[in-house]
Amino acid sequence: MSTTPKMLIAGNWKMYKTEAQAVELASGLAAGLRDVLPEDREILLLPPFTTLKAVAETIRGRERLFLGGQNFYPSSEGAFTGEIAPFMLVDAGCTHALVGHSERRHVLKESDRFIAQKTAFGLQAGLHMILCIGETLDQRTHGSVENVLKGQLRLGLAEVDKDGVTPDRLTIAYEPVWAIGTGKVAQTEDIVAAHDLVRKTLQELFPRCGDEIRILYGGSVKPDNAGAILDLDNVNGVLVGGASLQVDSFTAIASAV
Structure with missing residues (x-):
């Protein structure tokens, strides 16, 4: 019998929302999702660091509603000005954390080696890690999708205790970089092909459980396309950006069928 976890609907708030705004959004989501969230789904909120404690209090006791950090530094403590340790995320109420998001890779120039360190350290700290992978438009145009995805997966998981x-x-999020925040969504066949490739690579890396690790799709997910995306093979949830910043749109995505 399969032990595949529930679908995961994750909302990445990025660098948006003050504490008061975050509490208002979290409260609205908790209320709005109470009666419409399908039984086979879980919700993950990924707010800015400054709002974590407040959001944790707001969603405390809500079933299938979890809190995560958008980033951390792979050390327990130290002289790392401006950084935050995974144990601080746990202390703030987090159970999950992102790593390898395209904005961390391409805007903030994080290397595959650093991403691997964070993935392994986050797991050791007790966090559920969501490793993001994805190709740029240039890489897709030049036929490098397979090499990019396999490479990012293998390198990002290189230091993990298999x-x-x-x-x-552990969860993997496939996010084609060219579709993030652009309004463009990968074609159905592109998503299916990418997720199939990720699944096969996970099965090679983790023979015991590679067929059960969730694979999310991220890239301009909206209420009008979420249902179709969630219905695709090997899509076990979605990583939502801009549409997660409004109660109505995120609730519609989370309940889409």
Whole structure:
């Protein structure tokens, strides 16, 4: 019998929302999702660091509603000005964390090696890690999608204890860089092909549980396309950006069928 976890609908708030705005949004989502969230789904909120404690209090006790950090530094503590440790995320109420998001890779220039360190350290700290991978438009145009995705997966998971990983501790998010915040969405066949490639690579890396690790799609997910995306093979949830900043749009995505 399959032990595949529930679908995960994750909202990445990026660098938006003050504490008061974050509480208002979290409260609205908790209320709006109470009666419409399908039984096979979980919700993850990824607000800015400054709002984590407040959002944690707002969603405390809500079933299938989780909190995560958008980033952290792979060390327990130290002289790393401006950084935050994974244990600080846990202390703030987080159970999950992102790593390898395209904006961290391409805007903030994080290397595959650094992403690998963060993935492994986050798992050791007890966080459920969501490793983001994805190709740029130039890489797709030049036929490099397979090499890019396989490479980012293998390098990002290089320092992970392969025997210690379970489906409830690791998730992969495929986010074609050219579709993030642009309004463009990958074609159905592109999503299916990419997720199939990710699945096969996970099965190679994790023979015991590679077929059960969730794979999310991220890239201009909206209420009008979420249902179709969630219905595709090997799509076990979505990573939502801009549409997660409004109660109505994120609720519609989370409940889309």
